[in-house]
Amino acid sequence: MKCNKLVLAAILAFSSSSFAQTAYDFVVEDIRVEGLQRVALGAALTYLPVQRGDAMNRFRITQLIRSLYSSTHFEKVEIYRDGNILVVEVAERPTISNIVFEGNDDIKDEQLQESLENSNIRIGEPLDRTVITSIENGLKDFFYSIGKYNADVSAIVTPLPRNRVDLKLLFEEGDAAKIQQINIVGNEIFEDDELYKQMELQFDAPWWDFLSETRYQQQTLSGDMETITSYYKDRGYLQFSIDSTQVAMTPEKDGIYVTMNVSEGEQYNISEVELVGDLLGFENFLAQVIPLESGELYNQAEITYTEDFISKYLGRFGYAYPTVTTIPEINEDDKTVKLTLSVDPGKRIYVRRVNFAGNTVTSDAVLRQNVNQMEGTWLSEPLLDSSKAQLSRLTYMEEVEYETVRVPGVDDKVDVDFTVKEQASGSFNAGIGYGDATKLSLQAGIQQDNFLGTGKRVGLNISTVSYQKQAQITYLDPFFTIDGISLGGSVAYSEFDGGDFGVIQYNSKRWSVGANVGYPINEVNRISFGLTYSSVELSDDNTNYVQTRRFYDQFADQTDPDAPIDYDSFLASVTWSRNTLNRGLFPTAGSSQRASFSVTTPNSDVNYFKLVGDGKWYFPLTRNQRWSVLARLRFGYGNGYGDTDGVEQILPFTENFTAGGADTLRGFENNTVGPRGLVRFSSVLTTSPTGVPILRDPSQDTIALSQRSLGGNAMALGGLELIVPTPFLEADFDNSVRTSIFFDVGNVWDTEFDFETYENLNVQQGSDGLQDYSDWKLYRSSAGLSVQWISPMGPMVFSFSRALKEREGDDARFFTFNIGSTF
Known part of the structure; x- marks a missing residue:
């Protein structure tokens, strides 16, 4: 049918439609x-x-x-x-079938996707061509703000059948413009170099200063201007100002010249500090604790701190949105300023609900157990911050954030919304393998720190390698009671071959059962008590080491000295721990300390004690905490107590400390650092006619040393690590991959070893030289590069290291690989 082409209305200016005109309705x-x-x-x-x-x-x-x-x-x-x-x-409008980004380095795909969705550009939705140009221009403005003035963004729309299109955003970012020079005009009090040190933007930086930011970025320049302003105002220059800023570009758009014109003004002293407003009865306390005092130099940082302190202090009592304003009254005659702090606490705010989002595995009840802010109580910022910290320390949490949302229509109630991002909380392994050291190995196990989302830790592990066969079941409920009392236990059986483990040759069979209960002292400190029963069967394979024979002789059957020995023990322990780390895995700030004391009860067959301490301290170097320094310290000491049949008890050598490997001294083979096993041979001169040996003087005896470590009853280990961004990986992977440059140092020694008894004896040919194994100063050290990865199979550690200080007989290794929790 052919329509009459009668215009019914004028063409709208904003559209491409046409309309046939008509002269009548x-x-x-x-x-x-x-x-x-x-x-x-x-x-x-x-x-x-x-x-x-x-x-x-x-x-x-x-x-x-x-x-x-x-x-x-x-x-x-x-x-x-x-x-x-x-x-x-x-x-x-055509439907968007696919969206592709190409050539973008400075902007992540996720950021671009979010930006497009905010403009209603998403797969499956109609394409509004009118917004394409604005998106292109907006992205170009972003690149200009980070100094990439040659950047270009093109949106390419490719038609497809059935009225569909592909949308491709093609980026040509180019190189960022470098800062050629920064000029500060008008400063007389502080030299240019002093002000340059305060700025993040730099120019003419030396090649080795790889942390310097020489690319021009508008946002960074704005931050530097605020920094310089604060630098002056923190030193009394109340009326300092940056009057103007000029940014000039080279014709090639690859260089930037920045000029700032400043007015310094004069220094001002504080003449009086007055607190006004509704201070809720805290006037005297606040007047005593705030750092502002008359007669002192004006300091903007202290004023800001005072305002924040008053706000946070009132926030402890539910006044979550106070208004604290500092009003300066300047006296130009004597260059003083009166500071009036006006305080309006507002209404006391209560929490209606605490909500959780993002937890697909962990139940709300488990998260709520770690939140200190209760529903129906005052809103407290310190409680919210401590709740976030406790949630972040859970090993199955990657990120935790919170926000307070006012309840509509109510001016004194809020909801607290926690948003979490979970990460793998356990590992499963099953397999068969073969290695030069471990030979044939079979293993199967599961370790889950968040079993079925309950927050309980459950582990079942069965493994067999050349040096050990073991089966173990562990359980821990961190919130056995609502007050945070934990309850745990374990049952284990193992058969161990020390020779294949890297220590001296001995075989043992052990089974044990234990339980522990923990009590929270506060949100960062905890104390726990445990009791473990163990039954051990031990054989020495006729090695006759001097250090171990004394222990064997306590239990050996004189009629069958080569028979295995066995002993039972009840080990009681008390452990204190403190944790202020910002995350459970791969922390970047805070610290953790742990100290434990364990002792066998007097009715045990062996009587000994052990003291072990461990500490880690993280110091962020940058605001985003991608660069941090980790300091580590671990120490231990153990010994026997009492006597049996007149024989003084000693620490069982199976309880000795060892070092070497991924979590102690990298650059050395596992468990090989420390005292060696020593065997003493009495030299026979001749025999009597009756066949009885005639022995030489004991000073003529010969000694031989094992190739493996015996371990010792004392240990001290330490180290420093520089945590750096992992090359070729974006910041999103920082919570699963960590790279660090490390320095390890430490030693294991035996305080009971009598070096003088053996130092003049001949050492058997082929043995390493005898050392004073009681000397703690015989330390080892190493340095290198470590990469840690939380893989689907569990934590993996790859270390490339070089031994800087080693002793005779040490087994140094350039590359080591370990699977297990060492963080």
Whole structure:
């Protein structure tokens, strides 16, 4: 059917539609919509503000076209009259089939995707071509703000069948403009170099200063201007100002010259400090603790601190939104300033609900156990911060954030919304393998720190390698009671071959069962008590080491001295721990300390004690904490107590400390650092006629040393690590991959070793030289590079290291690999 081309309304300036003009109005008898593909006819009719029987006029036509365009489904609208039939011909906007980003380095795909979605550009939605240009310009402005003035962004729309399109954003970022020079004009009090030190933007930086920011960034310059302003105002220059800033660019757009014109003014002293407003009865306390005092130099940093302190202090009592304003009254005659702190605490705020989002595995109840802010109580910022810290320390939490949301229609209640991001909380392994050291190995096990989302730790491990066969079940409920009392236990059985483990040759069989209970002292300190029963069967394989023979002789059967020995023990322990780390895995700030004392009960077959301490301290170097320094310290001491049948008890050598490997001294083979096993041979001169040996003087005896370490009863280990961003990986991977440059140092020694007894004896050929194993100063050290990865199979540690200080007989290793929790 051919329509009469009668214009019913003028073409709208904002659209590409055409309209046949008419000189008269008409009454609509029917409506026909043409050109629909994806949009249903019923849906299209809902956008038309016209029905059968309506009289058409210019105003109604304008409404109709606006309504169709506002639906966002159409990019072209034409309206015709066919008799008294209203004909609406449309061209639908194409549907976005795919979005591709190419050439973007400074902007992540996720950021671009978020930006497009904010503009309603997403896969499966109609494409509004009118916003493409604004998106291109917005992205160009971003690149200009970070100094990339040659950057270009192009949106390429490729038509596809069935009215679909592919959208590609093509980036040509180019190189960022370098800062050629920064000029500060008007400063007389502080030299240029002094002010340059305060700035993040730098120019003419030496090659080795890889932390310097020489790329021009508008946001960074704004931050530097605030820093310089604060530098002056913190030193009394109350009326300092940056009057103007000029940024000039080289013709090639690869260099930037920055000029700042400043007015320094004069120094001012504080003449008086006055607190006014509703101070809720805390006037005397606040007046005593705030750092502002009359007669001192004006300091903007102290004023800001005072305002924050008052706000946070009032926040402890539920006044979460106080207003603290400092009003200066300047006296130009004597260059003084009176400071009036006006305090309006506002209303006391209560928490209606505490909500959680993002936890797909962990139950709300487990998260709520770690939150100190209770529902129905005052809103407390310190409690919220401590709640966030406790949640962040959970090993199955990667990120934790919170915000307070006012309840609509109520001015004294808020909801607290915690948003968490979970990470793998356990590991599963099953397999078969073969290695030069471990030979054939079979293993199967599961370790889960957040079992079924309950927050309970459950472990089942069965493994067999060349040096050990073991089976172990562990359990820990960190919130056995609502007060945070924990309860745990373990059952284990193992068969151990020390020779294949890296220590001296001995075999043992052990089974044990234990339980422990922990009590929170406060949110960062905890104390726990444990009791473990162990039964050990031990054989020495006829090695006859001097250090171990004394222990064996306590239990050996004189009629069968080569028979295995066995002993039972009840080990009681008390442990104190403190944790202020900002995360459970891969922390970057805070510290953790742990000290434990364990002792066997007097009714045990062996009587000994052990004291072990461990500490880690993290010091962030940058604001984003991607650069940090870790300081580590570990120490231990153990010995026997009492006597048995007149024989003084000693520490069982199976309880000795060892060192070497991923979590102690990298650069040395596992458990090989420390005293060696010593065997003493009595030299026979001749025999009597009756066949009885005639022995030489004991001073003529010979000694031999084991190739393996015996361990010792004392240990001291330490180290420093520089945590750096992992090359070629973005910041999003910082919570799963960590790279560090380390320095390790330490030693294991035996305080009971009598070096003078053996120092003049001959050492058997082929043995390493005898050392004073009681000397703590015989330390080892190493340095290198370590990469840690939380893989689907569990934590993995790769270390490339070089031994800097080693002793005779040490087994230094350039590369070591370890699977297990060492963080």
